[in-house]
Amino acid sequence: MSENVKQTAESLVFTRQEKQQLRHRPIIKGSVKLRTHTDPEHVDAVAFVEGKDFIVDYDSGVIVRAEGSSILDWSDHVLYEKVNFDHTLFDDYSNRNFTVFIDYEYELDRDAAKAGFGNAASHFLKNTINKLQSGQEAVYVVYGDSISTGGEASEERYAYFQRLANRLSTLSPAGNVRVVNKAIGGETSTGGSARVEQDVVANHPDLLTIGYGMNDQNLFEGKVAVPLHDYEQNIRNIIEATLRNGETDIVLVTPCEPNPLWKHTSGQVGEFAQVLRRLGVEYKIGVADVNEIWKIELNAGKTPESLLLNNINHPNDYGHWLYEQAFNYLIEGTGAHT
Known part of the structure; x- marks a missing residue:
């Protein structure tokens, strides 16, 4: 038996146009909402637009940052591609400005989940x-x-x-x-x-x-x-x-x-x-x-x-x-x- 379940404020960081896998799938079409804050009502929360800022493959649960998107690109982060990095060498190494939060609904097999x-x-x-x-x-x-x-x-x-x-x-x-x-x-x-x-x-x-x-x-x-x-x-x-x-x-x-x-x-x-x-x-x-x-x-x-x-x-x-x-x-x- 399956039912629709809502995932709230799942986090992602996007790099260029690389595919990112959402945690659950299949996703209910049209349910994906992206923003910059966990709380959608937060005074500083900025919402992103599907088709303009991001593209979703609802069946596979894959989401991609669109070209020209307002979502920040993690390839611009100071630690991008750095290995064995020492964070003390950088003034700001946080992912705060690059992290987006996502709400969506997905189809859950309730019996399988309980198993x-x-x-x-x-x-x-x-x-x-x-x-x-x-x-x-x-x-x-x-x-x-x-x-x-x-x-x-x-x-x-x-x-x-x-x-x-x-x-x-x-x-x-x-x-x-x-x-x-x-x-x-x-x-x-x-x-x-x-x-x-x-x-x-x-x-x-x-x-x-x-x-x-x-x-x-x-x-x-x-x-x-x-x-x-x-x-x-x-x-x-x-x-x-x-x-x-x-x-x-x-x-x-x-x-x-x-x-x-x-x-x-x-x-x-x-x-x-x-x-x-x-x-x-x-x-x-x-x-x-x-x-x-x-x-x-x-x-x-x-x-x-x-x-x-x-x-x-x-x-x-x-x-x-x-x-x-x-x-x-x-x-x-x-x-x-x-």
């Missing part, structure tokens, strides 16, 4: 959901690096932690989620382990998300910033300190993929993600597997620049939406990507 998921996994969030459904306040502590601070989301409402808080709030209007963001930009799991008592335990969270790994995997002089063994021990310390001090739902967040052309990318993000998957099983806690979803996006034709707003390691608004999809699986056993 990739098991039963709802909300037991990983049992404590939080019970408090909300009983009309109480649930404290959500966000822990991690710059991505967890909301790095590169255009507004806080688009950052993954706020998307998650909003999603949880819909489970019971009687309760409310209070977000306490204790993430620090540039931090590794070593820093997180050192401050867990003061910044996590002291806040008595009902829900804790732990989002480390991106900075830990950074490559400096041939070595990662935090070796895998030390990374695992740091995450264990955070988990165990939290569990010793009350009933807390803990969700480990695997990191997205950084730009493989950045000089500090180790290529080992998958190994750090695997540590979190293994710890999730061992401690019987949730794992929001963003890394898996991210790789599915890349394998489906997405480019790093279309997902990373800083062109290095910070997701754009759509990238933060992908993080949300990983949490959706934990809440209800479903998500937008299989």
